[in-house]
Amino acid sequence: MHILVTGGAGFIGSHVVRHLLHAFPNYTITNLDKLTYAGNLANLKDVESMSNYRFVKGDITDAAFLEELFAGNRFDGVIHLAAESHVDRSISSPVEFVMSNVLGTVNLLNAARVAWEGDFEGKRFYHVSTDEVYGTLGREGMFTETTAYDPHSPYSASKASSDHFVRAFHDTYGLPVVISNCSNNYGSFQFPEKLIPLFINNIRHNKPLPVYGKGENVRDWLWVVDHARAIDVIFHKGATGETYNIGGHNEWTNIDLIHLLCRIMDRKLDRQPGTSESLITYVTDRAGHDLRYAIDASKLQRELGWVPSITFEEGLEATVDWYLSNQEWLDEVTSGAYQRYYEEMYAGR
Numbered sequence: 641m642h643i644l645v646t647g648g649a650g651f652i653g654s655h656v657v658r659h660l661l662h663a664f665p666n667y668t669i670t671n672l673d674k675l676t677y678a679g680n681l682a683n684l685k686d687v688e689s690m691s692n693y694r695f696v697k698g699d700i701t702d703a704a705f706l707e708e709l710f711a712g713n714r715f716d717g718v719i720h721l722a723a724e725s726h727v728d729r730s731i732s733s734p735v736e737f738v739m740s741n742v743l744g745t746v747n748l749l750n751a752a753r754v755a756w757e758g759d760f761e762g763k764r765f766y767h768v769s770t771d772e773v774y775g776t777l778g779r780e781g782m783f784t785e786t787t788a789y790d791p792h793s794p795y796s797a798s799k800a801s802s803d804h805f806v807r808a809f810h811d812t813y814g815l816p817v818v819i820s821n822c823s824n825n826y827g828s829f830q831f832p833e834k835l836i837p838l839f840i841n842n843i844r845h846n847k848p849l850p851v852y853g854k855g856e857n858v859r860d861w862l863w864v865v866d867h868a869r870a871i872d873v874i875f876h877k878g879a880t881g882e883t884y885n886i887g888g889h890n891e892w893t894n895i896d897l898i899h900l901l902c903r904i905m906d907r908k909l910d911r912q913p914g915t916s917e918s919l920i921t922y923v924t925d926r927a928g929h930d931l932r933y934a935i936d937a938s939k940l941q942r943e944l945g946w947v948p949s950i951t952f953e954e955g956l957e958a959t960v961d962w963y964l965s966n967q968e969w970l971d972e973v974t975s976g977a978y979q980r981y982y983e984e985m986y987a988g989r
């Protein structure tokens with residue numbers, strides 16, 4: 641198979657690319673990425689020289705570029721992860737989220753539809769989405785695949801819209817699509833503006849840990865490698881037109897998670913217990929902050945046999961170890977050095 645992965649230089653995408661290259665050495669993987677601030681080819685250094693891997697720099701908002709890319713390649717499948725992904729950025733720049741997440745997805749759907757027209761046999765368009773489309777839960781209950789959409793942030797509204805377009809292309813044109821909605825991911829190569837890598841980096845530099853509101857919001861955390869494994873299973877075995885929820889059965893209030901992280905960091909950095917916790921600073925809450933996300937992933941377990949491979953405590957410990965042994969990566973992405981490098985490398989392209 642020749643698979644087009646979009647957003648493969650980002651956090652989850654780089655794990656998906658790595659997983660597919662190792663698990664399916666007979667596949668060709670083309671990684672299409674715009675290399676925004678969140679896209680970093682250093683995330684794929686260990687696999688970039690593999691003979692079945694190709695990188696293409698491009699923007700999914702550019703329909704003509706996509707048409708040419710599909711005309712020049714015979715893709716059997718698309719795994720679509722490219723998106724603007726940070727809720728706080730969506731609050732300050734909502735239009736960018738509409739462009740990449742909505743228009744970009746429609747362009748990609750259209751390019752696949754035109755390229756595969758009349759021959760959908762063996763083809764698959766996999767759209768990677770988020771549990772945030774379902775809105776927020778109270779203290780009880782979980783999101784299932786039939787929970788009504790109720791997005792609250794510009795990010796989740798743009799992802800919800802893209803999900804609707806994916807289903808519309810299935811229902812209208814018969815495009816063989818599959819969708820998954822996953823909970824919060826954590827692990828290596830996550831851009832340090834998201835909670836866990838941001839706090840690891842701030843603790844390292846003795847900087848304040850900004851906890852939004854009272855820290856009572858609940859997230860359901862999943863190790864990114866387990867998400868990549870789930871994407872593999874759903875891409876290959878999921879039923880066409882179906883949606884699968886992916887989650888870790890692993891709910892934490894932000895403040896409990898932050899205390900656990902602080903304890904691990906004190907131990908790893910040989911600091912007095914309580915040193916990291918003293919950096920906790922309560923700040924104004926995020927506007928429209930969803931209280932609680934929790935995923936019921938029983939359909940995925942029942943129908944396709946997927947379950948998470950490690951516990952959160954193991955995964956968080958391994959994640960801290962990774963960031964502490966890859967401080968150069970952290971320093972480069974926080975200094976913006978890698979972005980300047982790519983701007984020069986791809987100048988005029």
Ligand code: NAD
Binds near residue numbers: 651652739
């Ligand atoms: P990320 O921000 O780390 O990576 C996104 C990638 O997409 C980057 O490499 C970026 O350069 C690329 N990109 C952005 N706009 C583009 C465009 N117009 N054209 C081409 N490439 C573009 O995001 P992530 O956390 O890896 O998330 C990947 C996907 O998974 C997203 O669709 C997101 O909605 C979804 N998701 C994320 C989480 C999570 O916890 N991070 C959870 C569930 C679902």
Ligand code: TYD
Binds near residue numbers: 833834836859894926
């Ligand atoms: P984040 O990693 O941005 O993911 P999402 O908003 O998509 O769930 O945030 C996870 C939780 O942590 C969320 O409830 C917001 C909170 N948070 C903070 O309290 N402080 C921070 O500095 C950040 C980035 C997030």
